[in-house]
Amino acid sequence: MDAINGIVNAFRGNPFYFSAIFLLPLLLPVLASRVVSNRRANVREPWKLPNWKGIPLIGNTIEYLVNNSSFITRTALAMQTRDIVQFYLGPIRAYLVSGPQNVQALFRKSASVSADKFSLMTMDALMCYSKEDIAKFASDKTGRLAEAKEGAVAPDGTRYWFGMHHHMKTLSQITSTSVLTDKFLEFFDERVQVYPLGEPVTVNLYNFMRTQMAGAAIRALVGDALFARVGEENLLDAFWAYDSVVINLMYALPKWIDPKPWKIRARAYGMCLEWLKQDFDAVGSPESEENDVDWHPVMGLRFLREYLVWYKKVGLSDDARAGNFLGFLLGLNANTIPIAGWALMEIVQDRQLWRAVQEEAESAFEVNPGTGKRKLNIHKMMGLPILQSVYAETLRVHVSVNVTREVVGESASIAGYQLPRNSLIQAPTRIAHFNEKAWATADHSASEFWPYRHVKYANIQDENGEKTEKPEFVLAAGPNDFFPYGGGVSICPGRHFAKQEIMATIAVMVTTFEIEMVEWMSFDGKTKSDRPAQENAKYSGSASMPPDRDMKVRWIRRV
Ligand code: HEM
Ligand SMILES: *[C@@H]1O[C@H](CO)[C@@H](O)[C@H](O)[C@H]1NC(C)=O
Numbered sequence: 271m272d273a274i275n276g277i278v279n280a281f282r283g284n285p286f287y288f289s290a291i292f293l294l295p296l297l298l299p300v301l302a303s304r305v306v307s308n309r310r311a312n313v314r315e316p317w318k319l320p321n322w323k324g325i326p327l328i329g330n331t332i333e334y335l336v337n338n339s340s341f342i343t344r345t346a347l348a349m350q351t352r353d354i355v356q357f358y359l360g361p362i363r364a365y366l367v368s369g370p371q372n373v374q375a376l377f378r379k380s381a382s383v384s385a386d387k388f389s390l391m392t393m394d395a396l397m398c399y400s401k402e403d404i405a406k407f408a409s410d411k412t413g414r415l416a417e418a419k420e421g422a423v424a425p426d427g428t429r430y431w432f433g434m435h436h437h438m439k440t441l442s443q444i445t446s447t448s449v450l451t452d453k454f455l456e457f458f459d460e461r462v463q464v465y466p467l468g469e470p471v472t473v474n475l476y477n478f479m480r481t482q483m484a485g486a487a488i489r490a491l492v493g494d495a496l497f498a499r500v501g502e503e504n505l506l507d508a509f510w511a512y513d514s515v516v517i518n519l520m521y522a523l524p525k526w527i528d529p530k531p532w533k534i535r536a537r538a539y540g541m542c543l544e545w546l547k548q549d550f551d552a553v554g555s556p557e558s559e560e561n562d563v564d565w566h567p568v569m570g571l572r573f574l575r576e577y578l579v580w581y582k583k584v585g586l587s588d589d590a591r592a593g594n595f596l597g598f599l600l601g602l603n604a605n606t607i608p609i610a611g612w613a614l615m616e617i618v619q620d621r622q623l624w625r626a627v628q629e630e631a632e633s634a635f636e637v638n639p640g641t642g643k644r645k646l647n648i649h650k651m652m653g654l655p656i657l658q659s660v661y662a663e664t665l666r667v668h669v670s671v672n673v674t675r676e677v678v679g680e681s682a683s684i685a686g687y688q689l690p691r692n693s694l695i696q697a698p699t700r701i702a703h704f705n706e707k708a709w710a711t712a713d714h715s716a717s718e719f720w721p722y723r724h725v726k727y728a729n730i731q732d733e734n735g736e737k738t739e740k741p742e743f744v745l746a747a748g749p750n751d752f753f754p755y756g757g758g759v760s761i762c763p764g765r766h767f768a769k770q771e772i773m774a775t776i777a778v779m780v781t782t783f784e785i786e787m788v789e790w791m792s793f794d795g796k797t798k799s800d801r802p803a804q805e806n807a808k809y810s811g812s813a814s815m816p817p818d819r820d821m822k823v824r825w826i827r828r829v
């Protein structure tokens with residue numbers, strides 16, 4: 271059986287999932303025969319995770335599906351002394367790995383492990399690709415890299431994975447990133463400057479981020495036509511509703527049992543399709559010289575324009591084009607906004623941190639002597655040590671993603687074991703990012719948010735011989751202990767922009783406003799909450815974890 275397809279079926283579209291408890295016993299003979307054959311083969315195998323509550327064969331599967339946080343807690347404990355753990359997920363052999371070398375092995379260019387099945391899953395569940403579109407990608411075994419995999423031939427002459435990956439890579443290049451950041455800053459600043467100078471205003475901070483940060487980012491990526499066509503408020507409403515059902519679409523019940531997530535997806539998708547057909551495709555010649563600009567009011571960023579034109583050129587359907595665009599909006603906003611939101615909420619609650627970040631950020635602004643206008647110097651900002659540390663610490667603590675790979679070769683060599691074909695390997699950030707051995711300091715355990723964790727003080731001597739301590743940003747553990755953006759060939763192409771956008775948003779907020787917390791609110795901002803925000807567990811494993819409460823603040827615009 272093909273591992274990730276198996277998972278998809280195990281989670282939805284298959285009676286296995288919703289009556290797992292009743293039907294699982296039918297699988298017992300299959301599982302039991304595996305256990306016996308393994309024993310016979312006498313191969314060296316990684317340590318096996320004991321079954322949850324002692325339920326034979328299927329205990330771990332049940333816990334993985336119904337109580338992911340207790341599963342993680344249990345495996346994290348086991349992984350304090352070992353870096354690979356084996357269990358069964360339904361009928362699929364699965365491994366959890368941790369430790370820098372093993373994580374790196376998953377990210378290495380390799381013919382034996384692949385992330386493609388996971389991408390196919392998102393194309394189907396999240397991005398509305400048609401069956402034909404998915405079949406095209408599925409049958410292209412030539413890989414994402416410029417050089418086709420040995421022996422593989424693209425079925426209809428098109429290398430779909432490579433084409434997609436090639437465009438993704440252009441997003442991560444400096445040219446795309448800097449235009450996107452400049453546009454974002456321009457639009458975000460406009461939205462901040464509407465608040466009256468010197469007057470106190472009460473705002474729900476997280477809701478402000480969800481509307482204004484997302485609004486500015488979408489306009490920076492897409493241009494003006496999308497909001498003009500469907501309305502900004504309408505689009506954002508549909509978008510955040512879609513964001514909240516991503517896990518349901520990927521892992522939950524089939525459409526005919528629970529149609530609601532699919533209706534929500536259809537609404538957001540419909541808006542994307544409308545823009546694509548009515549606006550984007552109506553620009554007769556997207557590739558003409560006059561349209562050859564870095565940012566187009568109808569077609570958006572050069573990267574997006576070239577990407578969507580390529581989709582059409584190689585004969586992928588409008589479903590796939592519009593759906594891919596919708597998936598892109600998710601990539602753009604679903605992770606940066608929770609991270610910027612958490613970071614700001616932490617800064618607002620800690621006056622000393624607030625002053626330190628404000629002072630630092632202030633130093634990255636320049637005033638144009640002609641116009642008197644303030645402008646953030648992105649290059650300077652990217653070097654600010656405390657701001658970088660807050661950024662990294664927020665990602666460490668609030669990203670929960672399972673980097674998932676499938677063994678597609680004969681076997682894959684990880685942690686000194688040969689893992690068999692079709693097995694599934696996961697490296698959850700929740701284990702790596704909370705590893706005490708890698709992250710704890712004498713005073714601050716890994717489980718704590720400690721904004722200065724990645725700041726080191728270097729002793730320097732100035733020309734007068736005076737000694738001072740200069741703060742520097744140094745990630746508190748190695749790069750393979752920290753992978754909020756995934757890694758390897760499928761690493762997040764938006765990571766450079768994400769870092770600039772998050773840091774710039776914080777820099778603009780702390781220098782434009784004086785902000786004071788009033789109280790915690792329910793997430794919809796309507797009622798007072800008697801406890802601070804916690805992560806919304808529903809998003810576990812999907813990347814950034816949003817808060818489940820909002821923070822009501824009072825702010826005064828100072829510049
Ligand atoms: C804090 C912010 C972000 C986090 C934590 C994050 C995380 C991730 C992760 C974990 C992946 C999967 C990587 C893998 O499979 O190894 C991913 C993929 C992706 N991200 Fe991000 N991301 C962020 C921001 C962004 C932004 C701002 C954009 C767009 C401008 C973006 C666009 C994408 C796209 C298009 C993919 C799919 C790439 C592919 O399939 O090859 N992300 N991201
Ligand atoms: C992520 O992995 C954990 C266990 O490692 C599991 O319980 C959870 O369901 C997974 N989440 C997703 C979205 O795959």
Ligand SMILES: *[C@@H]1O[C@H](CO)[C@@H](O)[C@H](O)[C@H]1NC(C)=O
Binds near residue numbers: 337
């Ligand atoms: C998950 O497991 C933990 C620890 O075993 C338990 O305290 C909690 O009640 C469980 N939650 C659910 C929803 O089953």
Ligand SMILES: *[C@@H]1O[C@H](CO)[C@@H](O)[C@H](O)[C@H]1NC(C)=O
Binds near residue numbers: 334335336337339521
């Ligand atoms: C993880 O558990 C939370 C809370 O029990 C739940 O809402 C969420 O859907 C689960 N995630 C997955 C992927 O099963």
